[in-house]
Amino acid sequence: KAGVTQTPRYLIKTRGQQVTLSCSPISGHRSVSWYQQTPGQGLQFLFEYFSETQRNKGNFPGRFSGRQFSNSRSEMNVSTLELGDSALYLCASSIRSYNEQFFGPGTRLTVL
């Protein structure tokens, strides 16, 4: 069974631009969560989607948004990029909430 895939793996943007990251969960998994990993703040929860509905949201500004499609694939969008948005963005999927999460390799975003 294929694992969680994230595209692209690496991305370079400039301040003020917007970016969309994609996550394809493991087949049959309906929950997708997003995390931001930075050296300064560590791993922080962004949001969780289950069956196309946002279930939980972390403490991030409204520039960070996401969505989930009917095939459980998820995208997250960051608008008006800031230098501090440079991070590794990890996606995790699970069959349902309160179940083991499987993480993808991440998308490394660099904002110049």
Add this chain to the structure above:
Amino acid sequence: AQSVTQLDSQVPVFEEAPVELRCNYSSSVSVYLFWYVQYPNQGLQLLLKYLSGSTLVKGINGFEAEFNKSQTSFHLRKPSVHISDTAEYFCAVSGVNAGNMLTFGGGTRLMVKP
């Protein structure tokens, strides 16, 4: 809300020696507890989890952890480490009603030396 403290940012240890990585948490509600490992340039892999039942949890790669509710701790142990265990280890918690929202500790870098 929950918080997690990993007491050691780095733990150097010689190969075949035992190791303990410490994790303490704070929460106003009951929690589930997890340990994840991250190898360089990779995502996170679940080592073990505590949901309920026996407080001693066994995971993959010979790791185990013990949930101590009175001390709000969930320390990770391995009796004999290998070079291949060199990685970053993260302790995480989620509230029992918080879905898949994990709160992570700052991580402990385990460095196994030959």
